[in-house]
Amino acid sequence: MKVLTRRDFLKISGSTAAGLTVSQLGFDLTPVKAYAAELTDFRIKDAKETTTVCPYCSVGCGQIVHTVKGKFVNIEGDPDQPTSEGTFCAKGASVFELVTNPNRLTKVMYRAPYGTKWQVKSWDWALNEIAKRIKKSRDTSFAEHNAKGQVVNRCSGIAAIGSAHINNEEGWLYQKFLRSLGLVYIEHEARL
């Protein structure tokens, strides 16, 4: 009897191709196909598939995101990804609830000194204010020389951390930005 892998199963059950017989698979898939077709019709019919990678641990499991008119409607394991072969753990399976979570931050928030509440702010206001803070902290703490008189050109008044769950390109740009400011206190999760 042919061993039916999950990958085969996903491909077969997701297809509408006729002609799969009991003898080919060793058992009758008709009810499964009917169920799969029902799901397809209701959930991801006409959905666009986009591949991505799970945001949790470092196994790198493949994910297929289904969107309809730009709206996130479903996520499944990517059967082609050679490590995960279409499977998820409990965390990977929670990504729909992660991304669509009502608690997600959707606006810039600001907490004033000695404040007791968050205030909603605009991006433009926040970025301008942050830039001013960065410049002030940098200009007041910048040292061209250390105690021994050696050239160091560093900003010792700002520390920065993060992050092991941003993409490589983002991380590279972030270190570039931080080092252009002169920061040396730069760390992330790898130290923990």
Added chain:
Amino acid sequence: MTNNWRDIGVSDCVFICGSNTAENHPIAFKWILRAKDKGAKIISVDPRFTRTSARADIFAPMRAGTDIAFLSGMIKYILDNDIIQKDYVVNYTNAAFIVGPKYDFKDGLFSGYNPDKRSYDKSLWAFEKDDKGIPKKDPTLQNERCVYQLLKKHYSRYDLDAVSSVTGTPKEDLVRVYEAYGATGKPDKVGTMLYAMGWTQHTVGTQNIRAASMIQLLLGNVGLAGGGVNALRGESNVQGITDQALLYHIIPGYIPNLRASDETVAKYNEKTPKTTDPMSVNWWGNRPKYLASFLKSMYGDSAVKDNDLAYGWLPKLDDTQNASWMFMFDEMLKGNFSGFICLGMNPACSSPNANKARESLARLDWIVAMDLFESETTNFWMGPGIDATKVKTEVFLLPAASHIEKEGSLSDSGRMAQWRNKATEPLGESKADGQIVHELYMKVKALYVKEGGKFPDPILKLKWDYAKDGKMDFHAAAKEINGYFLEDITEHPVDKKAYKKGTLVPSFVYLLADGRTSCGNWLYSGSYTEAGNMMARRDRSDTTGINLFPKWAWCWPVNRRVLYNRASVDLKGNPWDPKRAVIKWEIGADGKGKWVGDVPDGPAPPMGLEGGKLPFIMKPDGVGSLFGPGLAEGPFPEHYEPLECPIDKNPMSSQRINPTVALFQEYVHTTCDPRYPFVATTYRVTEHWQTGLMTRYQSSLIETEPQMFVELSEELAALRGIRNGGRVRVSSPRGQVEAVAVVTKRFKPLRVAGQTIHQIGLPWCYGWLVPKDGGESANLLTPTIGDANTVIPEYKAFLANIEKLPEETPARKGR
């Protein structure tokens, strides 16, 4: 990982210590089970019987923090029974090297120790060299000062009685493990060692991993399919972000960060690793090319010969400065930072001694945080016991996009960089972290243009041309990381071919030290070339038989899937185990030899043939280090007790703790303190991730793992009158947490140095913010102390007390 996730599936023996793979890397665990299905032995060594242990052939319990003793016993077993892979050991390691006469070891200390500086003069551990500067060798391994003999002498002390007395592991369990794993010393048998934070988060973390590496070298298991030393990393892109150097001590590609004495590029390059051995490739000898190309990627046309490629614009650390995590928070507590940028992290729960981190945040003038959710860090000013009206810190909380709302690459634990495609627009007003960084940079730059300021050149002249109409183009950034030819090159020194200005370099082999190439990170050179985005490849074809899947995405370096693979073949280039060849030297029809299989560690022939090179190309001596004179605490791993231990004396020597760890001031000494009698350790659960910030908001996950708990043995529960499901308080000198008691057979008391030791374990995925009454972070308990080399905190072994709470006490938050 030296190897990759799928590679575990072809191993003969999987040794798992310091990792609970089944629960923390559940999807990868199937590769372990596939190996088991094919007859591999699975070994789990852990203070607790985990779900990994449940699927293992052999489980050995141990006391947290005694891994070196456990592994040292294995080294002795391998040497005593002479089951090393001898050809491998003699030719591919420094076993035959002669160590100089100043090296010595007595009562826990190597020669050259300075107790005031808590450091060693490592020059005393140098090899004896011949007149060409090449280490002297005795391939017969008989010389009493050769590494092999010193190794034998050093580990002779770790007999079964001594090891069992330190680790608490019953002797028969030690023998079962040593025997099963030692069997992989045969050339056609391969074992893999898997570890995670259970090895790194100790005051001797680096030496834990060195001990494992030594075993793998002795058994000839490094470089082979189904072998290697494999760190199972915990975060989706912690490998990639380490590569990109969001760390104080390196710049991208593991190039050491600049120090004050490195005044110029030339001065910096004086430290380039060197060799005089013509057989050694010494790949790090190429470092000047990578530094120059990095500077060009930073400063573009502004990095010119006349300004030393703008080298002076990069910040420099003082020569001995340590700016790592715990030192950073020390400085923060002293009020030495006014600003703090916190991208996607939650130090209020993840820092050791988390109360200290929370206190430190209040000393800042401002915090900029980027995240998906509010966290215990962003909201620290409304945390337990804090009066917000007395906290000066301004907090800017910027909404970040999720992983499906942006594109870019991330590198899995096996160094494989896969491309994420963008599926939807960011939710609400959230933005990709990289987009936020871009916009912040543009605002800061505009301010310096308008107002001037301190040393503005590094900001004003930064090469930053990755956005179109204000939107970050991550492909442009990926190409910058890969690197470009910056000038027309008519005859490249590597292949005599011509390359056009503005084209992408094919790989780091083409980088130059004279400013004619750029490259953001040499390790990623080859990931995005003129042939396209290699990281986005989705070709599943694989005929290797060892699950390499060489055309799926892309792996650093140069798509090599198994590191040190030159050690997988004998001196003539034939695989030690032909059934699972990684590479093989084949003679073609033209009579010329070439490598087939995985991308080899360099094109040179195998070391036994003409023009052949030594296998470990990243090491100046070209071989694996059984004797490692580079680490802080000495060339051989030695057992030292965790900073907080339940016995007053190290059974192996008079040095109780690692003599080279930095001691932080506020540390409260609790060794053998009767108030804190139990060994505590921390871990994760499948349903939560790290501090839980990306899992505590999901109802499905909170339903399965709703609240803080502590696991303890039935014996300890009886001793303390604690019932399963009852509420308890766990405390250390630094803080306390309340938890539900999980009384379990998974923990058993151990006999250590003649006394009974109890261990308890806590997850660290909770925090006061969410869910309501879910409990607090276990890191309120953990000590401020770290590894002597990396300063990774010792989360995995400390002392604590556990006491029953009155039944009616409602769940309260810790503090």
